[in-house]
Amino acid sequence: MWFPSGQQSYEIVSVDEQNGAITVRLAGEDLPPVGERARLYEPDFLRALDSWVRTVLCEPVEGARALLPDASDRARQPALEPPGTGAIVPSAGNRGPSIHLLWGPPGTGKTYRLGEVLAQAWASGNRACGIAPTHVAADQLALATSAAMQRMGWRPEHGVIVRYGQQLKSSQVELPSYLGHESPDVRVLKAEATVLRNRLRRCKSELVQLRPGTDRYSRLQTEIAELTKTLGRMQEKVRDLTRQLLSQASILICTAHALVHNEEILKRQDALRLADEASMISLAFVAPFLRSATRQFLFGGDFLQLPPICQAEGDRDARRWFARTIFHHYGLPGREQELEAEGVLTMLTEQRRMRPEICEFVSRWFYHGRLTTIGEHPFEPSLQGWPADAFVWVDPNLEPSPGTMPAPGGGRAKSWDRSASRAAEWSRTGLQLSETTTVATITPWRTQERTLRSVLGPELQTQRLRVGTVHKLQGQEADIVVFDVVDSQSGPLRHNPERIVNVAVSRARKQVIVVATADQIRRHAILSRLPLPPRPLARPPEFGLRPELPPSVRDWPKPEL
Template sequence: MTNTVSYIKEWQQALQNEIFFLKKFGSSKYKVINGRLLSSDGTYPYYFDTTLPLKIPVGSSITLVWGGFKQQGRTLSSEGKGIIVQLEQSLGDLIPEAFIYHDPWELLEQLIERLDEIKKSKQKRVRVNRLMNPSMPAKHPEEKIKNNVHEVVLRSKYNPVTFVWGPPGTGKTYTLARVAANKYFQEKSVLILSHSNQAVDVLITEISAFIKKKARFREGDVLRYGFNTAVAEDTQEALTTSQLLLKQEPSLVEDKDNLIEERKNLKQDLADSFSKRDSNQLLELEKKIAKVLEKIRQKEIEFVKEAFIVGSTLAKAASDPAIYGKEFDVVILDEASMAYVPQVAFAATLGKRVIICGDFKQLPPIASSRDSLVNKWLKEDIFHQSGVVDWVESGKLHPHLFLLKEQRRMHPDISAFTNKYIYHSLVGDHVSVLNSRNEIVEHGPFPGRAAILLDTSYMGAFCLNEKTSNSRINLWQLLISFQLIHESYLGGSRSIGFVTPYRAQANLMDILLQELYEQERSSSDIVSATVHRFQGSERDVMVFDTVDSDPQERAGMLLTGKESERLINVAITRTKGKFIHVCNLSFFRKHAFNRKTIRQLAEHQEKHQQSVRTKDIGMWIKNHLPRLQWIHALQLDKVFNDLKHAHSSIVISLPPHMVLTDQWKSAIVNRNQSTELTIISEMSWPELQPDNYWQEEGYTFPFIIIDLQILWLGLPLDRGKGIQPPFIAARLESEKVCEYLFGQLIT
């Protein structure tokens, strides 16, 4: 058994290795312009304009890069579209354009400091040891258990460490909120922690609502502590420090608001004209604001001391002595499976009892370095590292693990796969979930069906690696998925998610939604994101685009690698009523083993008659957008008309297997003579009389881009190898997608 000091030394080294990696290869890069030196008294503060508000905390370390110069510095102010940074040396009076690099490694440095403090405290070391080696016998009286909430209350009363396994939709928030309220009714102090602001907000809101329902709410007893909180500002009772300040110290808030407004106006003046007097005035304002903020800070510390239930992020807890300097009766850590093990250990030292809640079947923590200690301690969760998962894999539940067994989120046709293949039949459906999701199921597309496998097999070889990032995109599945979103919206759904393993595909869908669906999004909740970004969210309808298809020679590691089961689990379990899996089944049958989760999902859907084939495309596409139309291969007039009316450029991709009819050749050759023709092909096409040849390899599907405005994909001329009828083309009017394809894939 590893002793606690050895654990801490390894954790600190892992954190140092991650910090080193972030400092060397950090990726958070922000463009800043119009830099002006505000003072040359030895501190070198610069004011920059920014195109977007930068959320860089005051005091954070930054690196400023200007041409061949690189300077370290810190942020003095980051408000609105302007930032003031203090550099170590002067780079002159004016900096027209530069880049600021910021990665939050200070948070890791602060965690290293907290671990140093744990080393010196015997009590804290004992708490860490209990967390990492939970071998002590369970002492809670099982005969007294009344329900789930009561069991967690009893466990956390009699045992120092309680693990709660909360699969998606099993009432984790409901349970934890009532456990926290129960402790509060006993006048115990409770610290609510999570890695994300959203999770803390949700729990604090639920706790306060339950306490109010019991008519036992006292203002100031429940406190959401920290910034970036989305706890409702319109509640009658104050839950955040800013709400309490507004009620108890309105003049202090007014002073702060007035000074910030004055600074905003002065920054506008600076943008229009620049003078030494203005810069001195701005620096003086920053000093005044700093003084007011310090007064506010002292009041906030008082609020934390007086509160019984405090909610905060793990990062805030490790950096703020108001939290880490206080002892709590119970610590509740939510979404623990996404937190670094050293973060969880730090959290466990803050209270006499700790409840660790999460789902080790969802995505693990994220770290950047490939160092072995980072892999061990920052890329795997506490459930695995404490041995809890070993018990589950041997077919038993650990004595200190409590499982929430009934899911209430997904329609049973969706949860059938995850219940069986991911949770090995340990989780079932609550009786209410069928009726509660039927309304969503009845919406189009595919009314009456909750789970659909939309099979894109034999439609073409559309999957490419984006040249700039190497992330995968699939334009055909992108347009199919967009059509599914459109059909869902017109079918009555207003909560729709598009999720994919690949960032490039998610970004491209976001571009498409912004350009073609801006009005619809303004009145509904339609989101495109990677699976990692979707964890913790849910939507009525989810479109899961797996992207992978020919001509790729293997399936991506995101879908077949070590963590693929977790990723696919998250993608499915975000769904309430309709799960649409866009997938090239023939590709995965060739490139994924039977035991891989993605193959099991596709085969499960096939077995349960959830498949929709290529030949059925005309049956479910009911509503064409003016700017996205699906056209049968026999309808050649539209593409010929577009070619005829092109006025500046035509770009045509012709893969090696292409055969052009005389009609096609004539339409291309007889184009407007002022229109420049570019052919992308490994073959030579002199009969088309192109202005440019691009000898490109790897473009395995044909497309036409006309005037950088219109994209024809899956052209009527494409009846190549591996493609089966019906032969369908998509016509998309999208300047941004055409620019993307032209810029990212061709140049």
């Protein structure tokens, strides 16, 4: 082990995120020999890493002005096919790259439509690439594309649609193996590599217990060297197979981060590139996305919901490139009618997720009354005493749980145990409505999310209950949404009230349960507009399920008393 003497300087050469390796260049005197393990002084290393990050981030920021189209340049915009055809893909007769924006409010099937667009590209013999801001969104886009292609007659086979990236263990869906980026050969190599790593670990453990110079010590050293070389060759073979798969896939789907950090994806020659949930993808990621020979770009999202999170409040350049999206670049919101008239923007107006009462509120206050509901949305709770209203008001100060604190004040609260306890009670009971009922417990604060998780405990093991912040659960949906307000005069609910309430309410299919005090609702500009019942509830019902009588018994005449 080599230790620095203070006469060396560090420079980060590259960061290999896929393999978890950082290449460091040392300069100065008394340098370690090649192959020697080195211990770096943490502050110096962090300063070098910070310098590398700033260098890397400057490249897309400085080059983005040339890569991003001028929002006022109408010659580069596409012309859509005639209305009624259902086509979103820009026409191919335009000169230069064409960019189209798909405005998909909640429940309008935006991901479904984008999957159809990718399937149309495949049916035309073209290659396409789709990105999303999160792994969950990328998984949903891959599934939508697969379903659309199968409706066209495609028989699933590996390598046609490639969902590149690691699926989350907590994902709500399990991706089929034919969508993964690991071919059968790669899986065999990784299984063999696991066996060799286990053998290498045992050899190293035995080596440290032996005296140097013995025969066994020498044999183990030789075996360790051979195992290390073999593992290196296998890893290189895996990388070659993965690169080949990425370059040959007809449809490639990944996260925005994966695209930026993988040169093989950036070099793809795609006829179409599209982005799902583009309202959450920063311009800094859009710039390299546009850096290709692709002629058509499609960005789908909802610019009236939450934008990307950027905590650099005082850095103007950072906020310009990391807090803004392609929709902001085109002046949205504010130019909807102009861009629709020019054929740049298409809005989906028919939604199938929310029951009519919820859709009416969302449409009226956030989407200029343009959303309409399609299909039936019955909701008949099987639990006696459970309200059937679309909006339910729960006041945590009514019948408070023992040991909990009163309502916080001052507009600074990020957590409230009494509110979390009441939200957990309703969430826990809501799961009992049926074996398929899903519940999403949403709050503006991460601190309150942790409190909710600690209160719910074992209930979190079910896939039917999701707990998270409004930002984290954007893009997901559930039958019942329990919205834990905590404090309506602090944080996101104060500085971004329309978008927070829009996202929270529009996650619900059947019912929205608002956990807040009367004062919190009355003092909030958007919460006060919710069609809540005049009197709040306290605890959820504790009655049993309604008995279901057989038809023969149900038809019997009632006895006379």
